[in-house]
Structure formats: structure tokens, C-alpha cells
Amino acid sequence: MARYQIILAYDGTAFSGLQRQLDVRTVQGSFEEALGKIGWKGSSVYAAGRTDAGVHASGQVIVFDHDWGHSSDDLQNALNAVLPLDLAVRQVTEVRADFHPRYDALVRSYRYDIIFQAHRNPIEERFAWRIWPKPEVNLMQSAAEQMVGEHDFAPFGTPPKEDGVTIRNVISAEWVEQDKGLSFKVSANAFLYHMVRRMVSISVEIGLGKHEQGIIGKYLRGEIPGMIQGLAPPNGLFLTKVTYK
Numbered sequence: 012m013a014r015y016q017i018i019l020a021y022d023g024t025a026f027s028g029l030q031r032q033l034d035v036r037t038v039q040g041s042f043e044e045a046l047g048k049i050g051w052k053g054s055s056v057y058a059a060g061r062t063d064a065g066v067h068a069s070g071q072v073i074v075f076d077h078d079w080g081h082s083s084d085d086l087q088n089a090l091n092a093v094l095p096l097d098l099a100v101r102q103v104t105e106v107r108a109d110f111h112p113r114y115d116a117l118v119r120s121y122r123y124d125i126i127f128q129a130h131r132n133p134i135e136e137r138f139a140w141r142i143w144p145k146p147e148v149n150l151m152q153s154a155a156e157q158m159v160g161e162h163d164f165a166p167f168g169t170p171p172k173e174d175g176v177t178i179r180n181v182i183s184a185e186w187v188e189q190d191k192g193l194s195f196k197v198s199a200n201a202f203l204y205h206m207v208r209r210m211v212s213i214s215v216e217i218g219l220g221k222h223e224q225g226i227i228g229k230y231l232r233g234e235i236p237g238m239i240q241g242l243a244p245p246n247g248l249f250l251t252k253v254t255y256k
Contacts, residue, residue, distance in 0.1 A: 014110060015086065017073040018102040023066045024137055024246065025097060030061050038062070041098055042073060048093045049086075051077050059112040059253040060119060060202070061171075065245030067138065069101075070120075070252040072112040118182060118198050118254040123211045124247045126192035139192065140211075140247040146218025148186060148193065154214040155184040155195065157227040166230040166239050167210060168203025177203060184210070205242060212241035 019042065027035040031043065043056060059072035079086055083103040090100045124139040126132070132141065158181050165177040184197040195211050213230075216222050229235045 012076055012078045014074060014076050014106050014108050015079070015083070016104045016106045016110065016112065017075075017090075017100050019071040019073050020069045020099050020101050021067060021071070022097040022137075023062060023064070023068070026064065028062060028064045028066075029058055029071070031055075038068075038071070038098065041095055045090055045093045045095075045098075046075065046077070049089045050079075051075065053077070057112050059116055060250065062248075062250055063205070063245050066248045066250070067246075068250040071250050072116075072253045074106070074110060074112045112253065115255055116201075116253050117256060118200060118252075119202060119250070120196070120198040120252040120254070121202070121207045122249045122251050123195040123197075123207060123243065124189070124192065124249070125195070125211075125215070128191070135191070137246060138249075140244050142192075142215060144219075146215055147220070148188065148218065150220075150224060151186045151193070151214045151218040153224050154217045154227050155186055155197075155210075157224075157231070158184045158197075158210060162231045163233070164203055164206055164231070166235070166237065168206035168238075170203055179203065179206070186214070207248060208243040208245065209239045209241065211243040211247070213239050215243070216241060 021038055026038050029038040031037050031039040039056060053075055056073050056075040062068060083105060087100045087103040126135055126139045126141050127143060127145045128141050129143045161178060161180040163177055164179045170177055179199050179201055181199045187194045187196060197207060217224055230239060
């Protein structure tokens with residue numbers, strides 16, 4: 012029996028999130044079904060982090076134990092042969108027996124894509140949030156810079172466990188200009204539920220002149236009570252990388 016680490020990519024459009032649920036299609040459920048087809052007898056895989064319905068990933072980390080008996084390359088090929096088209100194994104590595112993808116993670120990185128278009132584009136909007144008119148990028152960048160550092164991000168999201176800690180350390184956050192829009196790239200030691208989507212939403216609203224730049228600091232200092240109300244749609248969000256020691 013060996014423990015394997017899988018780098019998993021998926022188009023989240025047709026999934027009701029990562030975590031296995033009854034009677035709905037999820038990333039975990041589909042992956043475990045594929046594992047069963049190649050002889051896996053386990054009860055559950057472990058993931059680096061949960062993603063919401065409609066959220067994508069290019070670097071999700073999944074870990075499981077399996078009495079495979081062949082090479083890691085053979086395991087990757089066997090899984091990709093039985094996985095649905097919107098799920099794919101990018102890499103397989105054998106890891107130590109006590110490795111855990113969530114608790115051993117040091118940094119998690121996400122990207123959120125935005126396109127600037129006046130009219131709908133169903134193909135491109137599958138993987139990006141369409142916005143029009145174009146916001147002021149310098150104001151959005153200033154908003155992102157204010158989020159860097161260790162803060163109480165309670166206005167941006169909820170912790171995985173009830174009464175859990177809401178302090179997070181954002182290592183980097185920036186808006187990068189692309190051909191048709193922007194990408195928000197953010198890394199932190201961990202994220203709250205919906206935290207990235209609220210970071211994006213408030214940045215866009217600042218860029219559109221709906222809020223003044225100082226509102227970020229006011230939320231982080233607790234000067235504005237409650238949760239940030241805006242929530243960017245899930246289709247622009249990607250889990251891109253999880254970093255370990």
C-alpha cells in the first residue's frame with residue numbers, strides 16, 4: 012500500500028463543487044468513481060481545499076492510499092483513461108504515508124480572470140467574468156495591495172469550521188493585465204470560504220467608482236460591520252497551485 016499525491020485539473024462548470032454530496036455531481040465523487048474502476052478500495056480521498064460549484068482548478072491536490080503495484084506514470088494513464096472529459100490528472104507522485112494535502116500546505120494560490128466586453132460571449136464567459144464598462148485598473152491594483160499582509164478577513168468570508176479563526180496571511184495580491192482583460196493573482200497561507208470572490212468583487216466595484224479606495228482598510232480594521240455583500244461569480248476562479256515544504 013502506498014500514498015499517492017495527484018495534481019488534478021478540472022473544468023468546474025458542471026460540478027456542484029469539490030466535496031462529495033448525495034445525488035449531485037462533484038469532483039470528489041467523480042474522481043473516487045474513477046479510482047474504483049482501477050481497483051481502489053478506500054472510503055475517501057483527501058483534498059488540499061474545497062472549491063465551490065462552478066470553480067475550476069489547474070492545481071488541485073488530491074491524496075489517497077492505493078495498492079497499485081505499478082509505476083506512477085501507469086497510474087496517471089489508467090486514471091485519465093476512465094475519468095470524465097472535464098477532469099484530468101496532470102501529475103502523480105508517491106509521498107510519505109502521513110502526508111496530508113490540506114494540513115501540510117504552506118501556500119495556496121488562486122487566479123481570477125475578467126474580460127472586458129460589452130456583449131455576451133458564452134465561450135469565453137465559461138472561464139471568466141465579463142465586465143463592462145472597463146474599470147480603472149490602477150484603483151483595483153491599489154485595492155489589492157491593501158489586502159496583502161496578516162489581517163482579520165472576517166468581512167471577506169467564513170472559516171471552514173464554526174467559530175474558526177478568520178485571520179489569514181495574504182502573501183501577494185495583484186491585478187495583471189491580459190489581452191482581453193485582467194487576472195487577479197493571489198496567494199495566502201489559507202483562505203476563507205468565498206474570500207477570493209469577495210476580494211475580486213470589492214476590487215471591481217472600487218475600479219468602477221462605486222466605493223472609495225479606503226473601504227478595504229475600513230473593513231479590515233472592523234470599522235464597517237458585517238460581510239462584504241458583493242460576490243464575484245464562480246466561473247472566473249481557478250485554484251492554480253498548492254505549495255508544500
